[in-house]
Amino acid sequence: MNAVLAIAVKDIRLLLRDRMGFFFSFFFPLLIAVFFGVVFRGGGGGGAGSGIPVAVVDLDNTAESAAFAGRLGAASELEVTAGLTREGAEEAVRIGRLRGAVVLLPGFGEARRRPFWGEPMRIELLVDPSRAALASMLEGVVTRHAFEGLSEMFADPAKMRGQVRESMDLMRRDGSLPRTMRPAFELFFNALDSMLETVEANGDADAATAGAARAGGWQPVRVSTRAVTARPSGLPTNSFALTFPQGVIWGMMGCALGFAVTMVMERTRGTLVRLRVAPLSRAHVLAGKAVGCFVVTTSVAVLLMVIARVAFGVQPTSVPVLAAAIACSSACFVGIMMLLAAVSRTEAAGNGLGWGVLLLLAMIGGGMVPLEFMPGFIKTLSVVSPIRWSLLALEGGVFRGFSFGQMAAPCAVLLGIGGAAFALGARLFRVD
Amino acid sequence: MLRLSNLRKRFGQVVALDDLSLHIPRGCIFGLLGPNGAGKTTTISIAVGLLAPDSGAVDLDGLGTPARAQVRARVGVAPQAVALYDDLTARENLDFFARLYEMPRAARRERADALLARVGLSDRADDRVKGYSGGMKRRLNLAAALLHDPPLVLLDEPTAGVDPQSRNAILDMARSLRDEGRTVMYTTHYMEEAQRLCDRVAIIDRGRVLAEGTVEQLVGTLGGSSVVTIQTDEGDTRIETADPVGELGRRLAAPGVRGVRVERPDLEAVFLHLTGRSLRD
Ligand SMILES: Nc1ncnc2c1ncn2[C@@H]1O[C@H](COP(=O)(O)OP(=O)(O)OP(=O)(O)O)[C@@H](O)[C@H]1O
């Protein structure tokens, strides 16, 4: 066992010291992920750091609701898609194109014109129930903007006085206000009006704003949240969630190739003789290689996903599912590595053949251009490419929201291909 | 110590070993001398279990075949082609190979330090092998064969393509290994080397043992005559004789002798005698 580990550790060290190997197993994949992530950012919905992608749906269609929608559109926390119907927005949330939707319900404009009584402005949020943090954050953002809009009104005493008079008019006409309360409101509005008159004259708007905001008790906006369960499918909203799994694939390919080449080198450089002279079995040697390769591919994958999370805001839908995807993909690439090493006589042959085969598999498997953008026959052909299954599994954990059950198929295919390649490679690998 | 019995090995049409039998006694340096393609490396490979013979048997110390790992662990090999990792340092190379023998960490470190000192690489121990000279690589290649303290050491052309300084270091090393009580099997196609170093020599060609014995025995029985050359004013006279000392005594009495040269037969002559070819071809 110690010997198996020794071989694994030695190979990892060799790979790290080989600048080209390191480049292809780590930097190149990272570059791919970042570069295409930036390229796709425009097309694929919201990107990292540019706000939560939400729809704003205006069911009220008044000047006030349009103005509020405009405020949200300008908000830095949000990246707003406007012009959708309520159903359209709901669907967008469901397929994961948008994280949520803000619906301004009918009556919004009227409620905004008389903020002090009657029905408050009603806003409905459509958010996936699994995103509790998102829901409360969205609620906070919307509420704040609602209040900021109001305080702007207060901040302009002239506008506010107009508002107060309009409110008094409305109150007088409104039958819903209890008769006994009318004198109190009359009094209040008159006092407010004269106060604003003084403020207007002194230009001291801030005091009035503060006073009004702390008036307390009233609730000018009521935000309700409705759950819309996101059916995980389609493209992620963060383009990096799409490109980092691809980066992981490239990293795994680079690692598998690097390992295949070190294995061929054991033969061409004669060190295999020492391994064989030592009291080890052939199985020990192959196991050492396999363990080393597995550790390296897994580490590269984890490292890339950590970078994706920390620097590019890619939040996997399920970390355990993603871990399973990484493990199964690594296992598959270990098998591919073994087969490549077995059929390559020289390092150059290993590199040439390896890149040739892997690029082909990557091309038809969606590792270069997402399969969504590929013609139909490539999609069909892609089932033979382990890259496709690996990508599907990784995406399943990153943004497709796969359950372990849904992961079973791609993982089984990956382990099957990997196992078959490993068995064949181990059989074919010539030690002399 | 090591007994090879009736080994046969073919590679396709090429017969590499043709009924080769050898017994390497304990505690000696045993030279396997032969031209390119004679079957030296093939013999070593079979002796350590890297290759299976088509027929014949190998027995190490009465323990049986080196195809078994425990038997093999008693053998150290320095392959003809330097077998090291270029991107590891000398120390890392040795540490890795020692781990293959399940040596504990402290023992590995101690052993590596001792061997690095012994082959004169202590001051370069933490440099990558990539930057080593050919001679330095050879010395490290030899050190790597000794990590697990094997009683039998197989050195396959350990001085191929090295400078005189490294060559002397390697020959000294081989002697000291014998003096420690190890058995050394040493292949070479340099007959001077075999003559200087080896206690016993087997001359092989085309997979067969042509002769085997101590250097004196071989030269004495198979080397033929010595050649005495007498230089006089009239020219040189070449005399083949089995008794060069007596011949010199008689000739030096004659007048006009300006110089003499005596050529004793050597392993080269033995090989020439046995095959009709020169070893250097
Ligand atoms: N793996 C192999 N495949 C085919 N032929 C081989 C193989 N190994 C050795 N031979 C052949 O067997 C014969 C003996 O080779 P071997 O390497 O044992 O010679 P050697 O005495 O070590 O020569 P050298 O002094 O060049 O190292 C040669 O004719 C060689 O071509």
Ligand SMILES: [Mg+2]
């Ligand atoms: Mg040889």
